[in-house]
Amino acid sequence: MQVLETIAEVRAARRGLTSLGLVPTMGFLHAGHLSLVERAKAECGAVAVSIFVNPTQFGPSEDLSRYPRDLPRDLAMLEAAGVELVFTPQPAEIYPLGFSTRVEVGAVAGPLEGASRPGHFAGVATVVAKLFNIVQPTRAYFGQKDAQQSVVIRRMTRDLDLPVEVVVAPTVREADGLALSSRNAYLTPEQRTAAPVLFRALSKAQASFTLGERNAETLRNAMRDVIANTPEAEVDYVSLADPDTMEELVLIDTRALASLAIRFGHTRLIDNLLLEETARL
Numbered sequence: 001m002q003v004l005e006t007i008a009e010v011r012a013a014r015r016g017l018t019s020l021g022l023v024p025t026m027g028f029l030h031a032g033h034l035s036l037v038e039r040a041k042a043e044c045g046a047v048a049v050s051i052f053v054n055p056t057q058f059g060p061s062e063d064l065s066r067y068p069r070d071l072p073r074d075l076a077m078l079e080a081a082g083v084e085l086v087f088t089p090q091p092a093e094i095y096p097l098g099f100s101t102r103v104e105v106g107a108v109a110g111p112l113e114g115a116s117r118p119g120h121f122a123g124v125a126t127v128v129a130k131l132f133n134i135v136q137p138t139r140a141y142f143g144q145k146d147a148q149q150s151v152v153i154r155r156m157t158r159d160l161d162l163p164v165e166v167v168v169a170p171t172v173r174e175a176d177g178l179a180l181s182s183r184n185a186y187l188t189p190e191q192r193t194a195a196p197v198l199f200r201a202l203s204k205a206q207a208s209f210t211l212g213e214r215n216a217e218t219l220r221n222a223m224r225d226v227i228a229n230t231p232e233a234e235v236d237y238v239s240l241a242d243p244d245t246m247e248e249l250v251l252i253d254t255r256a257l258a259s260l261a262i263r264f265g266h267t268r269l270i271d272n273l274l275l276e277e278t279a280r281l
């Protein structure tokens with residue numbers, strides 16, 4: 001496994017490879033990240049993982065300085081997973097003095113995470129565009145866990161004709177339903193016990209949808225009711241949106257993205273489930 005810190009080294013390593021899968025991450029890896037690596041390994045000749053805590057996607061009052069990091073552990077996990085290439089740039093390699101370009105994706109980046117975290121998606125889109133250009137992957141792998149992020153990246157990739165196939169893989173969860181996240185490390189034992197409320201609320205919406213409920217506000221209220229029973233949990237947003245446009249729905253036709261952002265003290269967790277009508281027999 002090659003661990004590379006510079007763009008020049010990545011370009012040199014890329015030359016010998018035909019099909020390459022890229023898994024962009026911010027490190028502090030868990031089984032969710034590794035599921036993306038496994039998928040990439042199955043579909044590509046070689047796999048590259050980037051580990052970069054991207055400062056431009058964090059707001060001024062967010063957790064950039066305390067974001068969890070453990071590079072030796074991450075590298076051991078990636079070595080064991082059979083990854084060929086790891087890109088671990090310093091911020092100055094990605095944002096040298098004078099850097100001034102930003103990728104703004106537009107409407108799909110506006111609501112939800114975009115509204116709660118102004119500037120977040122411009123930071124994400126800019127760094128992902130740069131990673132695509134640096135690594136030049138055949139395919140790039142993202143998690144459904146960050147549903148709006150995957151929509152933003154698909155939109156950018158199409159709009160800018162980036163020659164990369166974007167693959168979105170399912171969310172990996174703990175046994176109690178909590179979606180794996182590097183930020184789960186921030187939770188106190190009491191908050192960790194309360195945290196599966198996100199998945200319980202989403203599951204409640206899914207169950208009502210399966211029983212035929214198509215009024216979006218009724219489903220949002222069902223999720224809010226579940227969360228209201230957990231005093232540690234404070235709602236940032238609860239959403240039932242069109243999975244393509246990210247616009248809030250009034251009535252659901254066949255598909256909807258149920259998503260939420262919940263605070264436990266200073267820790268903010270997100271999760272989602274895609275509600276879909278399965279074909280009737």
Ligand code: AMP
Pocket residue numbers: 024025026027031032033035036141142143144145146169170171172173179180181182
């Ligand atoms: P992060 O390091 O949090 O930026 O995540 C890197 C990639 O891993 C993103 O595409 C995430 O959507 C994905 N990811 C994070 N958590 C999970 C999870 N529990 N299951 C699947 N993918 C995930």
